[in-house]
Amino acid sequence: xxxxxxxxxxxxxxxxxxxxxxxxxxxxxxxxxxxxxxxxxxxxxxxxxxxxxxxxxxxxxxxxxxxxxxxxxxxxxxxxxxxxxxxxxxxxxxxxxxxxxxxxxxxxxxxxxxxxxxxxxxxxxxxxxxxxxxxxxxxxxxxxxxxxxxxxxxxxxxxxxxxxxxxxxxxxxxxxxxxxxxxxxxxxxxxxxxxxxxxxxxxxxxxxxxxxxxxxxxxxxxxxxxxxxxxxxxxxxxxxxxxxx
Amino acid sequence: xxxxxxxxxxxxxxxxxxxxxxxxxxxxxxxxxxxxxxxxxxxxxxxxxxxxxxxxxxxxxxxxxxxxxxxxxxxxxxxxxxxxxxxxxxxxxxxxxxxxxxxxxxxxxxxxxxxxxxxxxxxxxxxxxxxxxxxxxxxxxxxxxxxxxxxxxxxxxxxxxxxxxxxxxxxxxxxxxxxxxxxxxxxxxxxxxxxxxxxxxxxxxxxxxxxxxxxxxxxxxxxxxxxxxxxxxxxxxxxxxxxxxxxxxxxxxxxxxxxxxxxxxxxxxxxxxxxxxxxxxxxxxxxxxxxxxxxxxxxxxxxxxxxxxxxxxxxxxxxxxxxxxxxxxxxxxxxxxxxxxxxxxxxxxxxxxxxxxxxxxxxxxxxx
Amino acid sequence: xxxxxxxxxxxxxxxxxxxxxxxxxxxxxxxxxxxxxxxxxxxxxxxxxxxxxxxxxxxxxxxxxxxxxxxxxxxxxxxxxxxxxxxxxxxxxxxxxxxxxxxxxxxxxxxxxxxxxxxxxxxxxxxxxxxxxxxxxxxxxxxxxxxxxxxxxxxxxxxxxxxxxxxxxxxxxxxxxxxxxxxxxxxxxxxxxxxxxxxxxxxxxxxxxxxxxxxxxxxxxxxxxxxxxxxxxxxxxxxxxxxxxxxxxxxxxxxxxxxxxxxxxxxxxxxxxxxxxxxxxxxxxxxxxxxxxxxxxxxxxxxxxxxxxxxxxxxxxxxxxxxxxxxxxxxxxxxxxxxxxxxxxxxxxxxxxxxxxxxxxxxxx
Numbered sequence: 001x002x003x004x005x006x007x008x009x010x011x012x013x014x015x016x017x018x019x020x021x022x023x024x025x026x027x028x029x030x031x032x033x034x035x036x037x038x039x040x041x042x043x044x045x046x047x048x049x050x051x052x053x054x055x056x057x058x059x060x061x062x063x064x065x066x067x068x069x070x071x072x073x074x075x076x077x078x079x080x081x082x083x084x085x086x087x088x089x090x091x092x093x094x095x096x097x098x099x100x101x102x103x104x105x106x107x108x109x110x111x112x113x114x115x116x117x118x119x120x121x122x123x124x125x126x127x128x129x130x131x132x133x134x135x136x137x138x139x140x141x142x143x144x145x146x147x148x149x150x151x152x153x154x155x156x157x158x159x160x161x162x163x164x165x166x167x168x169x170x171x172x173x174x175x176x177x178x179x180x181x182x183x184x185x186x187x188x189x190x191x192x193x194x195x196x197x198x199x200x201x202x203x204x205x206x207x208x209x210x211x212x213x214x215x216x217x218x219x220x221x222x223x224x225x226x227x228x229x230x231x232x233x234x235x236x237x238x239x240x241x242x243x244x245x
Numbered sequence: 246x247x248x249x250x251x252x253x254x255x256x257x258x259x260x261x262x263x264x265x266x267x268x269x270x271x272x273x274x275x276x277x278x279x280x281x282x283x284x285x286x287x288x289x290x291x292x293x294x295x296x297x298x299x300x301x302x303x304x305x306x307x308x309x310x311x312x313x314x315x316x317x318x319x320x321x322x323x324x325x326x327x328x329x330x331x332x333x334x335x336x337x338x339x340x341x342x343x344x345x346x347x348x349x350x351x352x353x354x355x356x357x358x359x360x361x362x363x364x365x366x367x368x369x370x371x372x373x374x375x376x377x378x379x380x381x382x383x384x385x386x387x388x389x390x391x392x393x394x395x396x397x398x399x400x401x402x403x404x405x406x407x408x409x410x411x412x413x414x415x416x417x418x419x420x421x422x423x424x425x426x427x428x429x430x431x432x433x434x435x436x437x438x439x440x441x442x443x444x445x446x447x448x449x450x451x452x453x454x455x456x457x458x459x460x461x462x463x464x465x466x467x468x469x470x471x472x473x474x475x476x477x478x479x480x481x482x483x484x485x486x487x488x489x490x491x492x493x494x495x496x497x498x499x500x501x502x503x504x505x506x507x508x509x510x511x512x513x514x515x516x517x518x519x520x521x522x523x524x525x526x527x528x529x530x531x532x533x534x535x536x537x538x539x540x541x542x543x544x545x546x547x548x549x550x551x552x553x554x555x556x557x558x559x560x561x562x563x564x565x566x567x568x569x570x571x572x573x574x575x576x577x578x579x580x581x582x583x584x585x586x587x588x589x590x591x592x593x594x595x596x597x598x599x600x601x602x603x604x605x606x607x608x609x610x611x612x613x
Numbered sequence: 614x615x616x617x618x619x620x621x622x623x624x625x626x627x628x629x630x631x632x633x634x635x636x637x638x639x640x641x642x643x644x645x646x647x648x649x650x651x652x653x654x655x656x657x658x659x660x661x662x663x664x665x666x667x668x669x670x671x672x673x674x675x676x677x678x679x680x681x682x683x684x685x686x687x688x689x690x691x692x693x694x695x696x697x698x699x700x701x702x703x704x705x706x707x708x709x710x711x712x713x714x715x716x717x718x719x720x721x722x723x724x725x726x727x728x729x730x731x732x733x734x735x736x737x738x739x740x741x742x743x744x745x746x747x748x749x750x751x752x753x754x755x756x757x758x759x760x761x762x763x764x765x766x767x768x769x770x771x772x773x774x775x776x777x778x779x780x781x782x783x784x785x786x787x788x789x790x791x792x793x794x795x796x797x798x799x800x801x802x803x804x805x806x807x808x809x810x811x812x813x814x815x816x817x818x819x820x821x822x823x824x825x826x827x828x829x830x831x832x833x834x835x836x837x838x839x840x841x842x843x844x845x846x847x848x849x850x851x852x853x854x855x856x857x858x859x860x861x862x863x864x865x866x867x868x869x870x871x872x873x874x875x876x877x878x879x880x881x882x883x884x885x886x887x888x889x890x891x892x893x894x895x896x897x898x899x900x901x902x903x904x905x906x907x908x909x910x911x912x913x914x915x916x917x918x919x920x921x922x923x924x925x926x927x928x929x930x931x932x933x934x935x936x937x938x939x940x941x942x943x944x945x946x947x948x949x950x951x952x953x954x955x956x957x958x959x960x961x962x963x964x965x966x967x968x969x970x971x972x973x974x975x976x977x978x
Contacts, residue, residue, distance in 0.1 A: 049816075049977075052820045053819075053820070053975075053976060054816060054819055054820060054976060054977065055976060055977050056976050056977065056978050073976065074822055074824075077820055077821060077822040078822045080820065081820075082817070082820040084813060084816060084817065086813040087813070088812070088813035088814050088816060088817040089814065089817070090624070090628065090814055091812075092627075092628050092631045092632070093624065093627055093628065093631075097624070097627060100620075101620050101621075101623075101624045102817075102821065104616055104617065104619070104620030105617050105620055105621070105818065105821045105822075105823050106821055106822065107616055107617060107822075133631075149817075263890070263892075263893065265887070265888060265889075265893050265896075265897075269893075269896040269897060269900055270896070272900075273896070273899070273900055273903070276900075276903075276904070277903060280903075280904070280907045280908070280922075281907070283918070283919055283922055289914060289917060290916070290917050291916040291917065292916070293916070319916075335944060335946060335950060336950055337936075337940070337950070368783075368784055368939060368943050368944065369781075369784050369914065370781040370783070370784055371781060372914060375744070378744075378747050378748070378751060379747075381751060382747060382750065382751060385751075385754055405732045405733075405734065405746050405749070405750075406731070406732070406733050406734070407733075407734050407736040407742055407746075408700070408703060408733060408734065408735055408736055409703070409735060409736050409737055410736030410737055410739055410742070411736060413736055413739040413740075413742055413743050414739055415739045415740060417736075417737070417739065418737055418738045418739050418740075430899075434895075434899075435892075438891070438892050438895060439892065442890070442891065442892060445811075445812070446811070446812070521634065522634050523632070523634070524632065524635075524808075525804070525808070525891040525892065525895070526635065526801070526804050526805070526808065526891065527632065527634045527635050527638060529800065529804070529891075529895045530635075530638045530642060530800070531634070531638060533796075534638070534641075534642055534645060534646070538646065538649060539649070542649050542650060542653040542654070543649065543653055547654075547912070548653050548654055549658075549660075549738075549741065551660050551662075552659050552660060553652055553653055554652050557649070557652050557653055571706055574737055575704060575706070578737050579703065579704050579737070581704045585701065585704045585705045
């Protein structure tokens with residue numbers, strides 16, 4: 001189906017004898033903000049790395065932007081953006097040099113790239129920070145720069161792995177405003193986070209534990225279903241339930 | 246002290262959890278020992294000799310046989326064009342070409358002058374010099390036997406005796422020296438890299454915010470490498486003694502004592518380098534250039550210091566390996582004690598203290 | 614593709630330019646190494662320190678010492694240690710040889726009798742001890758001949774080709790240049806890839822549609838250029854400073870250096886596929902370099918090694934490059950004499966590079 005940005009079915013990954021991702025099935029619609037929640041080590045990053053073509057799944061099916069995650073990784077890569085939880089731009093290059101570098105790797109024409117960088121730095125209010133070596137930037141600005149780098153080629157789907165870790169509340173709020181604008185313009189967002197207030201911004205969320213998805217749905221509906229007042233409580237309840245089992 | 250133990254424990258776990266590096270850290274000394282023990286001999290043997298014998302007499306064949314039986318020369322590969330010795334050398338099939346002119350046997354019997362031709366490939370100057378010496382020596386002993394009857398050569402003969410290494414085994418020279426090189430490699434190279442690594446990945450900042458002093462961090466970080474280095478040194482030592490049969494005539498405790506001082510000097514150099522660089526890539530290049538290279542080249546490990554230009558000889562006084570090499574060879578092969586090695590010991594301790602002080606100063610300065 | 618490669622190359626140069634220490638090292642390292650190695654590598658046995666106990670004190674004994682010292686091989690000086698304690702001189706590392714001239718030396722010689730002088734050698738350095746003994750024998754034979762005006766009928770008329778002044782530096786510098794190219798490119802290449810993996814930028818690169826050829830070329834080109842620059846600095850410096858004659862073709866040399874680069878870059882890429890941290894990569898690169906240097910014939914002639922190790926040297930790609938560079942520089946030979954080595958080089962380059970290329974996976978298993 002064309003309206004689904006990400007479809008995975010029984011996706012599984014073994015690392016030796018350790019099952020990091022266990023028969024995960026999911027469906028993310030085009031244009032929605034999907035919150036991918038879970039405790040640390042639940043298998044979120046592993047799942048994202050398989051979707052982005054960085055890691056070969058052990059078994060299961062998956063399609064991203066309509067393309068198979070086993071065979072068509074190169075086509076997928078042209079249509080997705082990825083912002084990892086670790087800051088992964090070159091610290092000894094300036095923001096502008098970093099953006100120019102990644103744009104060139106996406107084979108953007110110089111004139112277009114120049115325009116796009118100007119556009120993004122205005123959108124993300126990068127201002128003069130773009131001229132400084134990336135390593136010298138405060139965390140919040142680093143995250144924005146990393147976001148800009150993953151948006152250069154106007155991806156259809158954006159994977160964000162804990163994008164707001166270590167960022168102050170004001171910055172986080174602004175960051176999410178940007179994400180909202182992106183979703184409005186039709187970009188699908190696949191976000192992992194530990195902040196439950198952020199999860200409430202998502203149209204749908206899933207909660208992962210020990211490699212399995214233990215709940216998925218609209219945040220409000222999930223609260224009603226499990227008779228909880230806040231996502232925080234819901235998350236803790238579900239995880240402790242699982243631990244007891 | 247406790248804090249140092251924690252940091253050392255952390256560093257030790259880093260080392261142990263990294264089986265690949267550990268594998269190389271243990272295997273590298275062994276392979277180096279085998280290579281140096283077996284492959285590295287500077288004596289020149291098996292020189293490829295091609296002979297062009299125009300005389301074809303019993304005498305000329307006897308002379309040629311002496312060349313090949315000397316142990317220094319081997320028959321060169323197929324050489325079809327002996328009329329042109331130069332082209333034989335150019336092809337690399339032979340290192341030297343001996344030409345015996347017609348009339349050689351007659352000249353010998355009548356004791357009349359006769360010139361043999363010897364064309365040598367001089368590309369490798371050492372090989373050329375050795376080939377020339379060997380040839381002359383063989384010819385000398387050949388001539389002695391063809392002296393006219395009744396004559397005897399009077400004069401000086403030398404009664405030669407070799408001390409400490411009577412079988413003239415190269416491995417007795419190189420393998421103990423290798424311990425000095427390996428201690429330097431492990432200590433200086435690894436510490437400079439491990440500190441640079443913490444800087445590069447940002448964990449150094451993390452450590453510095455913890456309630457530990459910079460000195461504790463450094464001591465804690467280098468301690469496991471002292472252990473690793475000494476372990477490697479011991480490994481090579483065991484190989485030297487039991488596999489290559491290198492004699493150990495002196496005191497082990499004395500050697501260990503100087504080994505520790507030497508390692509301190511090497512580690513200080515490593516720390517010093519790490520304060521000057523910010524990435525591991527640069528750390529390794531710098532460490533290679535200022536620690537390993539001089540230790541191999543300027544210490545007397547392979548090449549005699551006294552044959553170097555004076556400037557290099559002066560520089561070699563700053564190379565800790567120079568002193569440790571003399572100590573380890575003295576202790577192992579000659580059974581020397583502190584009584585004769587005290588000059589080296591003083592220099593080594595002096596260098597270690599100087600390097601440690603500079604490194605500590607630089608490290609503190611860098612943090613402020 | 615072209616733009617991707619260009620972007621990577623430019624990025625790499627920006628990074629090098631930002632790191633002043635790196636820059637300095639890149640340009641200073643070849644010169645320091647060349648100076649150090651060029652002057653230090655000298656296996657000539659000269660200046661053998663000889664402590665003399667002359668119990669004859671005659672003109673003839675002094676004449677014998679003079680001829681011993683004449684060639685620059687032995688430096689004689691009277692010993693200040695009593696003969697019975699003479700070994701201390703070896704332990705204190707003050708002498709290499711002890712020469713004992715017995716009383717009655719000149720009397721016996723004048724009576725045309727044989728005289729035996731004591732010659733004790735420190736055998737610690739086995740090869741120089743052997744050479745010292747050989748020299749001493751030759752010199753004393755020569756001394757005898759001159760003393761009694763003996764003329765031997767047969768003499769050797771020697772001619773040394775290619776390096777008539779017997780300068781070992783001429784032999785060493787071409788090899789140093791080759792070794793430098795090997796070490797720098799293997800280390801930089803392997804560490805460059807692993808470094809990006811360690812700091813996380815490699816992952817960011819791999820989610821872009823960058824192709825494997827673009828990625829590997831983009832990494833390989835800057836480091837080959839750096840390698841070639843170092844190679845050239847060392848080469849030009851060697852020719853000018855040490856006055857090394859360059860007999861052959863520069864074009865052929867650079868062409869072959871270019872082919873050889875694929876070997877070292879291949880090794881670098883391969884190392885990056887089996888290591889996770891720069892420390893590991895450095896270790897493996899160092900491991901390779903030591904093997905490559907020791908078994909290449911750099912300063913230890915291959916023909917002296919045991920047969921089994923001689924076979925092993927055929928597996929060392931540097932061996933062939935060393936033969937080639939020495940052949941071109943010193944003998945001025947071309948393809949006709951070097952083709953077996955060149956073929957071996959090409960086989961290794963293609964083989965190693967292809968193997969590394971196939972092993973390098975963009976997606977982890």
